[in-house]
Amino acid sequence: MGRPWILDYDSANCAIGAAVGIIGERWTFLVLREAFNGVRRFGDIQRRTAMPRQVLSDRLARLVREDLLRKVPYQDEGKRTRYEYRLSSKGLDLYPVLVALMQWGNQHAVGPAGPQVQLQHRDCGEPVRLQLSCEAGHILDSARDVTPVPGPGARKTA
Amino acid sequence: MGRPWILDYDSANCAIGAAVGIIGERWTFLVLREAFNGVRRFGDIQRRTAMPRQVLSDRLARLVREDLLRKVPYQDEGKRTRYEYRLSSKGLDLYPVLVALMQWGNQHAVGPAGPQVQLQHRDCGEPVRLQLSCEAGHILDSARDVTPVPGPGARKTA
DNA sequence: ATTGCTGAGTCTGTCAACCAGACTTAGCAT
DNA sequence: ATGCTAAGTCTGGTTGACAGACTCAGCAAT
Numbered sequence: 279m280g281r282p283w284i285l286d287y288d289s290a291n292c293a294i295g296a297a298v299g300i301i302g303e304r305w306t307f308l309v310l311r312e313a314f315n316g317v318r319r320f321g322d323i324q325r326r327t328a329m330p331r332q333v334l335s336d337r338l339a340r341l342v343r344e345d346l347l348r349k350v351p352y353q354d355e356g357k358r359t360r361y362e363y364r365l366s367s368k369g370l371d372l373y374p375v376l377v378a379l380m381q382w383g384n385q386h387a388v389g390p391a392g393p394q395v396q397l398q399h400r401d402c403g404e405p406v407r408l409q410l411s412c413e414a415g416h417i418l419d420s421a422r423d424v425t426p427v428p429g430p431g432a433r434k435t436a
Numbered sequence: 437m438g439r440p441w442i443l444d445y446d447s448a449n450c451a452i453g454a455a456v457g458i459i460g461e462r463w464t465f466l467v468l469r470e471a472f473n474g475v476r477r478f479g480d481i482q483r484r485t486a487m488p489r490q491v492l493s494d495r496l497a498r499l500v501r502e503d504l505l506r507k508v509p510y511q512d513e514g515k516r517t518r519y520e521y522r523l524s525s526k527g528l529d530l531y532p533v534l535v536a537l538m539q540w541g542n543q544h545a546v547g548p549a550g551p552q553v554q555l556q557h558r559d560c561g562e563p564v565r566l567q568l569s570c571e572a573g574h575i576l577d578s579a580r581d582v583t584p585v586p587g588p589g590a591r592k593t594a
Numbered sequence: 595a596t597t598g599c600t601g602a603g604t605c606t607g608t609c610a611a612c613c614a615g616a617c618t619t620a621g622c623a624t
Numbered sequence: 625a626t627g628c629t630a631a632g633t634c635t636g637g638t639t640g641a642c643a644g645a646c647t648c649a650g651c652a653a654t
Contacts, residue, residue, distance in 0.1 A: 282474035284553070289484045292552050293541030294469045294534060300545060302462040311452045315584060316440035320631055326447045330613050335632060358621035360630070365579075368544050373579035374566055375540060376452060378532040383451025386526055387458060391589035394450050395442070398583045399570035406582050407571070408532055412557035412564050421523075421531035425558045426473060430550035478602055488642050493603060516650040518601070 284426070288433045300344050301372065305329050307379065309337050313347065313369065314376055315395070318362035338363055346372070377408050442584070446591045458502050459530065463487050465537065467495050471505065471527065472534055473553070476520035496521055504530070535566045 289295065301310070308327045317323055324334050341347040346369035349361040377397065384393045397406040410418040418424060447453065459468065466485045475481055482492050499505040504527035507519045535555065542551045555564040568576040576582060 284473045284475065285480060285484075287552070289552075291547065291549065292469065293538045293546045295466060295541075296545035297537045297541035298462055298465045302465055304456055304460040307456045307460060308453060311450070314579060315442045317442065321629095322443060324631095326443075331632070332614095332634090333612070336611095356622065357629080370579045371543060372540055373582075374536040374568060375533065377568065378536045378566075379455045380451045382530055382533060383453075383455035385529060387454035388451045388589070389449065391449065393587035394445070394447075394589040394591075395584050396587040398585055399572065399574055399576060400581050400583045402570060402572050402574060404570040404572040404574075406568055406576060408536075409567055409569055410532065410535065410564055411567055412560060412562040414557070414560050414562040416557055416560060416562075418557060418564060421472060421528045423558050424531075424564050425556045426553050427556055429552050429554040431546070431552040433552075479600095482602095489603070490605090490643095491641065494640095514651065515600080 283428070286434055287428060288435045291431060291433070297375075301341075301346070301375075303337070305333055306337050306341070307376070309334070309341065310346075310369070310372060310376060313363065313365050314373065318364060319360070320363075323363075341369070344368075374408060377406075381408060441586070444592055445586060446593045449589060449591070455533075459499075459504070459533075461495070463491055464495050464499070465534070467492070467499065468504075468527070468530060468534060471521065471523050472531065476522060477518070478521075481521075499527070502526075532566060535564075539566060 301307070305327070308329065309323060312318075312323045312326055317326060320334065320338070323329075324331055327334070338347065342349055342363070345366055347363045348366050350364050351359050352362050353359045380393075380395070380397075388394075398404065399406055410424070412418065459465070463485070466487065467481060470476075470481045470484060475484060478492065478496070481487075482489055485492075496505065500507055500521070503524055505521045506524050508522050509517050510520050511517045538551075538553070546552075556562065557564055568582070570576065
């Protein structure tokens with residue numbers, strides 16, 4: 279492979295670094311998982327993830343601040359107004375990240391019982407999967423079929 | 437949306453939870469990013485990510501233990517034998533996760549300069565992207581087109 | 595053989611994050 | 625008033641992150 283070209287470039291403004299700066303904490307992924315499963319209330323999330331309340335409080339605040347979740351009021355019969363947490367469109371765009379984690383987990387980190395949740399196309403009911411493809415329409419099976427090249431935002435290191 | 441069915445199910449053996457348990461730490465993603473970019477040596481990774489040496493040491497050990505990276509000996513001219521860290525096939529399978537993070541970061545978390553790295557199909561040079569599709573071949577544009585249903589590993593809560 | 599160099603990794607003290615369990619708060623109901 | 629409940633905060637102890645100095649192994653030059 280030789281010395282990778284990337285060593286000449288700065289990694290400071292990398293998109294992965296930026297993304298991980300926002301959502302890279304352990305519990306944050308679980309909060310997002312619940313959000314995508316339609317679990318929206320503090321107590322439900324806390325029970326399902328078993329995370330400390332304080333941490334959940336922090337993470338929700340951060341996700342709201344970053345505009346991945348929105349606080350929406352609701353009111354149950356005979357109860358006072360409360361807030362639930364719903365994905366914004368910026369949050370919904372994270373779906374591929376969660377699906378990718380789920381696919382990998384199902385391949386490599388889960389017991390023989392099989393997947394706990396399956397994803398179906400809402401319109402036709404067929405199973406959903408994530409695929410790497412190129413704009414010419416070829417399907418890529420492995421990271422080895424991809425060549426990273428410098429993009430417009432690339433900057434050489436000093 | 438109504439009360440989500442998932443509240444009746446246990447979240448303990450969720451694939452996302454399992455995946456995050458292995459790779460869910462902030463710095464781990466950056467280590468993997470470097471690995472996919474072909475950066476394999478302790479010092480190079482440390483310089484590019486600016487992470488504390490101790491943390492890098494821990495994370496590499498963990499990734500090796502989990503069989504995402506392999507330690508491979510190499511020897512430079514007039515230097516002693518050292519080890520570099522290469523992705524195993526289990527590690528390579530994580531590629532979609534990194535690509536998904538990168539796509540999201542480019543959409544939502546990066547300045548106007550544009551992407552720092554672009555991905556090309558090795559065989560045809562066209563840009564690579566990640567897509568949700570169903571087995572009938574439909575392309576899905578949003579998380580809203582997906583319906584999660586209980587899978588074979590689903591278990592009701594007590 | 596000693597000295598120095600280098601890349602990889604460890605040790606130490608400090609400081610921030612996490613955690614469990616108890617406490618607080620706001621609004622509704624009795 | 626009193627109680628109830630979901631959401632969120634406070635407290636003190638424990639774990640993890642961090643920066644900077646240190647160690648260690650092997651090669652090379654003296």
